[in-house]
Amino acid sequence: MSGLSYRTQRKLILGTFLAIPLLMLLIFTYYPAVRLVYLSFTDWNGTSSDYSFLGLDNYKEIFSNPDLFGVFVHQIPYVIGGILQNAIALLFAIILNSKLRGRNGFRVLLFLPFIMNGVAVAFMFQYVFDTTEGSLNTLLGYLGLGSLQQSWLGNSALVNYTLASISVWRYMGYTMIIYLGALQAIPGDMYEAARIDGAGRWQVLWNLTLPSLSKIIQLNMFLTLSGALSVFDLPFVLTKGGPVGSSETFLFKTIQTAFQFNNFGLASAMSVVLLLLTLLILAAQNLALSRKGAE
Incomplete structure (x- = not known):
């Protein structure tokens, strides 16, 4: 050279x-x-090099078969839990951003569940929600609330809300840390000017803090909603999709279709549909928030 x-x-x-x-x-x-x-346009079985081109048949199967596309209904509790998770995380972030004694210790305790192994978390909560010897039912019995004791993982109407509550517990600390970092990036001069102008705490929160966090809220909501669409580990470990398929998720069905039924072509189409739904949610969220910002 x-x-x-x-x-x-x-x-x-x-x-x-x-x-x-x-x-x-x-x-x-x-x-x-x-x-x-x-x-996704073929009938590939995952091993053979000989497969046929099916056109849009796999996609027609997804949208016409309620056992496939219909399982998205099971993920509504995860969406509700995700919204609740963001609200709780923002509340804790605001509290722990103040001059609270021991706030660093509280931050570590709240963030700790996120760094725990997902399978370990699932097994831990298996003992919490156990019907006969679970700590939750035992606590309800001690409190005289025996009528509220349930088969938390065996009740079709409750199982997805039960699993969603585990996700809230696990990911709340991670969401809180993101909000906390954004709060610490807001210049203190803005808060000082607001106090000089006579703004109260709620006015500061509503007119200063939340608008300053709009982009971070948008990011966290996208992460939450995309995570709600791709839930797999909790129902796989705790319920195997039961009872009677009531806790199956779309990603659960995708993996089952590929590795249990060896229909990799249909599973590929399901993966593409999941990706497109995630992009659609991101676009809709950006459109809604951009309109609100313009107003």
Whole structure:
């Protein structure tokens, strides 16, 4: 390279360093994504190299079969729990952003569930919600509320709300940390000016804090809703989709379709549908929040 100019050598070095990550991105991200879309139009069984092109048949099957697309109804409790999770996380973030004694310890305690292994969390709550010896039913009995004792994981009407409550407990601390970081980025001069102008706490919260957190709220709501659409670990470990399929989720059905029924073509189409629904929710959320900001 001694005969090359400095500019040419610089371009070659930069091009080499850029080519490697771009090549890995193409091989491990874009090619599998394109391959997934292609396989969604076939009847591939996951092993054979001989498969047929089905056109839109897999997608017609998804939207016409209530056992596939209809399981999204089971994920409504996760959406409700996610909204509640964001509200609680924001409340704790505001409290722990103040000059509270021991606030760092409280932050660690609330964030700790997020770093725990998901399977370990599921097994831990299996003992909490056990029908006969579970700590929740035992506590209700001690409090004289025996009428509220339930088969929390065996009741079709309650199982998804029970599982969603575990998600709220586990991810609330993570959401709180994001809100806390955003709160600490708000200049203190703004709060000082608001106090000088005579604004009360609720006025400061409503007119200063929440508008300053609008982008972070948007981010957390997207993470929450996309997570609610892709729930898998809790129903898989705790209920196996029961009772009678009442806790099955769309991702649960996707994995079951692929690895239990060996219909990778239909499972690929289900993965594409899940991706498109996530993008649709993101677009709708951005549109709604942008309109509100414009108003």
